[in-house]
Amino acid sequence: MSLYIKDIVALESPIGEAALWTVQVPAFKALQRSQIFDFRHPVTLITGENGVGKSTLLEAIAVNAGFRVHGGPFDGSFNSFENPLRNVAKAHFGPQPMAGYFLRAESYFNVAATYGAEAPGWVNLHEMSHGESVMHIVQQGFVGPGLYLLDEPESGLSFIRQMTLLAQLHDIAAGGSQIIMVTHSPVLLAIPGAEIWDFSADGQMRRGVELEETIAFRALRDFMADPVEIADYMVEVTRPE
Template structure:
């Protein structure tokens, strides 16, 4: 089946474009490559803090018609309300748009808009953050659609992350398209996912094996000798 978003293309800077994106590694990669295409049903975007992962996902979301803060697709958001419209253009497939944009930093506000009428007739603010995210995924990520997730692991236990992995894999198998920004090696392990890793040096590695990602290797090293790694990091931070 055709993806809901086929690619993200760089635009020439215009007067109203946010010029700070010129220094963001992910957007430097986009300008150099001109187009980033989405081939797999699941694309996982990772990399260190500050490389522009979330901003890149925001550019995709607003082009697809999702509100800047996230939430369900309603078709009411005007992408011209967001300055990233002048930096990148996401091209859509032929399928009518539907889905959800889950954004960790603004999820509290989005959850509040439902009040007592969230899917399942619940109040999401009466749940913990992790329970609320799990509820939204299980009750709103339903049917074919475009599901964009920015650091969904925030607030989720290790076991809940594995549960989300299973939910997202099932969605991808049913024809949905999923694009995730994450630091979680668990979510990077979704079967069939195309893993992208951006670096602070404005490089992009695509099709990375899970075991080759920085996040996985760091976690592996920690588990091999947690006490030594903890002491090492304490010394490093003390000297910085």
């Protein structure tokens, strides 16, 4: 198995502005504790509750690989040393030339705007719904073997579209690509053969987690078992006193 990125390593002495705040980020605490996160599967899925630093860790991976921090296709023009996360972690890569795409939910609108009417497939992404445009990018922009980084791509996708994305990402990986994805979706966490990394607020990281053990899956399972009772309970416990 040949991977585009083999591991990400914590620097012994983080420097600069990034070091001041990343020491408080649970995912980076876990990296400092382990010193290295190595990738062992073509598909790695990163999950955990909000605020544990999943997207920030993916950003560190992206800028180390040379992607633009806001996302988009790899074009080799971004000077990733400009991003302070390069002062916290370092990545080691495989022998093949870098290629791929960084799909980032929080800045996707701006990236779509830069394409204008010349997005992959010669379309205007702003003339589609968010979910349609995300699926279009995966179908038309994830072309050929490469490193594909996705940050919460389920945003705006229906349940059925998430199942479609699951199948497409599995096929992309089977074609020789590496996928690293941050997600809260129990559907996407079910990609066959993927390794799940689960981060917690206390700075712990568990790898090789089973789908049924993730918070995302357990929360959905409990809700579907009795949606009325769960809904009533959540309304009650979140009501201001």
